[in-house]
Amino acid sequence: MQSGRLHNFSAGPGTLPLPVLESAREELPVYKGTGASVMEISHRSPEYIQIENSARDRLRSLLGLTDEWHILFLGGGASMQFHQVPLNFLHSDGQAAYLLTGAWAKKAHAEAVRIGHGRIVASSADSNFNYIPDSSLWNLDSNDAYLHYTSNNTIYGTQFRNTPYVNCPLVCDASSDFLSRPIELDRYGLIYAGAQKNIGPAGVTVVLIRDSFLQIRKSKLPTMLDYGTHAAKCFNTPPVYAVYLVEKVLAWLEELGGISEIQATNRKKADLLYRTIDGSEFYRGTAETKSRSQMNVTFRLAKEDLESVFIQQAREHGLLALKGHRSVGGMRASIYNACQMESVEILVEFMRDFEQRNG
Amino acid sequence: MQSGRLHNFSAGPGTLPLPVLESAREELPVYKGTGASVMEISHRSPEYIQIENSARDRLRSLLGLTDEWHILFLGGGASMQFHQVPLNFLHSDGQAAYLLTGAWAKKAHAEAVRIGHGRIVASSADSNFNYIPDSSLWNLDSNDAYLHYTSNNTIYGTQFRNTPYVNCPLVCDASSDFLSRPIELDRYGLIYAGAQKNIGPAGVTVVLIRDSFLQIRKSKLPTMLDYGTHAAKCFNTPPVYAVYLVEKVLAWLEELGGISEIQATNRKKADLLYRTIDGSEFYRGTAETKSRSQMNVTFRLAKEDLESVFIQQAREHGLLALKGHRSVGGMRASIYNACQMESVEILVEFMRDFEQRNG
Numbered sequence: 001m002q003s004g005r006l007h008n009f010s011a012g013p014g015t016l017p018l019p020v021l022e023s024a025r026e027e028l029p030v031y032k033g034t035g036a037s038v039m040e041i042s043h044r045s046p047e048y049i050q051i052e053n054s055a056r057d058r059l060r061s062l063l064g065l066t067d068e069w070h071i072l073f074l075g076g077g078a079s080m081q082f083h084q085v086p087l088n089f090l091h092s093d094g095q096a097a098y099l100l101t102g103a104w105a106k107k108a109h110a111e112a113v114r115i116g117h118g119r120i121v122a123s124s125a126d127s128n129f130n131y132i133p134d135s136s137l138w139n140l141d142s143n144d145a146y147l148h149y150t151s152n153n154t155i156y157g158t159q160f161r162n163t164p165y166v167n168c169p170l171v172c173d174a175s176s177d178f179l180s181r182p183i184e185l186d187r188y189g190l191i192y193a194g195a196q197k198n199i200g201p202a203g204v205t206v207v208l209i210r211d212s213f214l215q216i217r218k219s220k221l222p223t224m225l226d227y228g229t230h231a232a233k234c235f236n237t238p239p240v241y242a243v244y245l246v247e248k249v250l251a252w253l254e255e256l257g258g259i260s261e262i263q264a265t266n267r268k269k270a271d272l273l274y275r276t277i278d279g280s281e282f283y284r285g286t287a288e289t290k291s292r293s294q295m296n297v298t299f300r301l302a303k304e305d306l307e308s309v310f311i312q313q314a315r316e317h318g319l320l321a322l323k324g325h326r327s328v329g330g331m332r333a334s335i336y337n338a339c340q341m342e343s344v345e346i347l348v349e350f351m352r353d354f355e356q357r358n359g
Numbered sequence: 360m361q362s363g364r365l366h367n368f369s370a371g372p373g374t375l376p377l378p379v380l381e382s383a384r385e386e387l388p389v390y391k392g393t394g395a396s397v398m399e400i401s402h403r404s405p406e407y408i409q410i411e412n413s414a415r416d417r418l419r420s421l422l423g424l425t426d427e428w429h430i431l432f433l434g435g436g437a438s439m440q441f442h443q444v445p446l447n448f449l450h451s452d453g454q455a456a457y458l459l460t461g462a463w464a465k466k467a468h469a470e471a472v473r474i475g476h477g478r479i480v481a482s483s484a485d486s487n488f489n490y491i492p493d494s495s496l497w498n499l500d501s502n503d504a505y506l507h508y509t510s511n512n513t514i515y516g517t518q519f520r521n522t523p524y525v526n527c528p529l530v531c532d533a534s535s536d537f538l539s540r541p542i543e544l545d546r547y548g549l550i551y552a553g554a555q556k557n558i559g560p561a562g563v564t565v566v567l568i569r570d571s572f573l574q575i576r577k578s579k580l581p582t583m584l585d586y587g588t589h590a591a592k593c594f595n596t597p598p599v600y601a602v603y604l605v606e607k608v609l610a611w612l613e614e615l616g617g618i619s620e621i622q623a624t625n626r627k628k629a630d631l632l633y634r635t636i637d638g639s640e641f642y643r644g645t646a647e648t649k650s651r652s653q654m655n656v657t658f659r660l661a662k663e664d665l666e667s668v669f670i671q672q673a674r675e676h677g678l679l680a681l682k683g684h685r686s687v688g689g690m691r692a693s694i695y696n697a698c699q700m701e702s703v704e705i706l707v708e709f710m711r712d713f714e715q716r717n718g
Contacts, residue, residue, distance in 0.1 A: 006394025013599055015399050021388035029380035035365025035679055039560035040374050076435035079595040083581040111581060196596055201398035203562045203598030222442040236438040237555055239562030240372055320394055
């Protein structure tokens, strides 16, 4: 680790690649030959347009997005998408399907219900969201405008292993596993992701929207909440600096070898952690094995009263932000793309050592 | 100017104080003793909460905001406020007053019309928005829920000299002159400002809302667009890094002596530029004298065909972003808070020299 940097397992805003931060530092207070920083130039300037275009090109190349996909960089956070999706696509006399697999999925559903019939097709609320409901039990219906799901559940440490296969377009909140693995684009109408987990700082939400899906949106929408506004042109000032950092993260990911490479590394990181948890009676995972997330590894101690000691000693050991969300308790290691294998190895070493001292 | 920094007259995103950028640079890739940058820590962490609280405290102190004012840091840009304001405060059978003094005011009005009766009380569209309509001619009505106006019109170089005095609460888009002068808070219900002109980078919008005004908003609003959501608590991840930079800009402004001090400097900068324009037949201002902005000085050359040469040579002289908006033409010098007197002096020198060479 570079001097002063610690091993950061924050659930989000999460750790970013060090080369990205170093490059941003180099470009303060002057970006290349422009005479100003990136924060201080017009979003209509050739320099900024080049950055945004480059971010789009890299995303297209990394995910294999054809021209039928629009790429938007919006402000307001993924939470705004909870409203914007049904506002655009759920008619007041229509219906849309929602999979309730966690707190964010519930919030997305709550906004749909304000607009039309947001149907719950399955829920794991009965078991504190510690599993992904089996698709054979989903209550599907051919009249759904779309099926909304949360591909990875940050709080509960669960993740869809497979892309849902249904008769309507998928809409996905991919905030916490975007670009961690390939996306089967054919099934989707819209994918959104707040940047602050896998692809950048908080303040920008990437929205991928298929043109044929965009075209069936409702009319007379508020300008800023109409996806068509942003697909047509740069309507207002985007979150310039956040987009600039996203572009750097995408370049870093390309450099690493792209999605398949990062997916392999992510799998190794998660496997090592889950093996450590499963190989001991001292630790236990909170999510059902077949629903476990490769991004957020949630676990508890058999001796729950030692958990705060674990978190405190880990902190002293340079392992940051391991406290689990209050609705699950215990520990959570968020191991997004930018979390290094080295950090996971040091965490595992610490876990073994902690067990030895307290087991 | 620090090596590589040029004189930046960008209309927005605009120039930021150099000490702010240097301090941000210093805190990359590690913020104080945290082991990570500000972009990589939880928005629920004590470190970030301290930053946001400090930004609020500084704003309260700079503007004299009492506890009856909520201070929100929202994503989505000021353009989202064009929708959010009428969504919260304009009933479908109600009415609200709009002053049309420029492109942004028109856009705000257009969003109100989608929701209820957005009445135009005055407009300067008849003269390409080069003046602020005299208040004695406003078509006021005692049933208006609020009067919305744009305190400074970036494109047209006009600005309200005085706070409107009407019988309903004011709602103000103060994006391009926020914190450049004191605000007569008593008359307002809500004030919003995109950060990227006077107080920070693009990506965060500061919203000040009086509690008594907040309480009369409509019910059953989409969660993210209900001002009450954000007044009650930190609902979702804020644009962390943008808020962090705003906090630094506020600290810089306090250090300078606060609002009255910056107002005096702003006046000196604008006076020097307008004197230079008025003192010569070679230049002419585009805004009516009594409506001139202290933030955006718009001017043209008597010989309009020389304007592109002026802009090009200014650029070579280290004077950036002087091209006027296409709807006015000519030149625009945006001289926001962070634009130094020195930059204006060098611009004026260049203007005199250019006149001598081409007059």
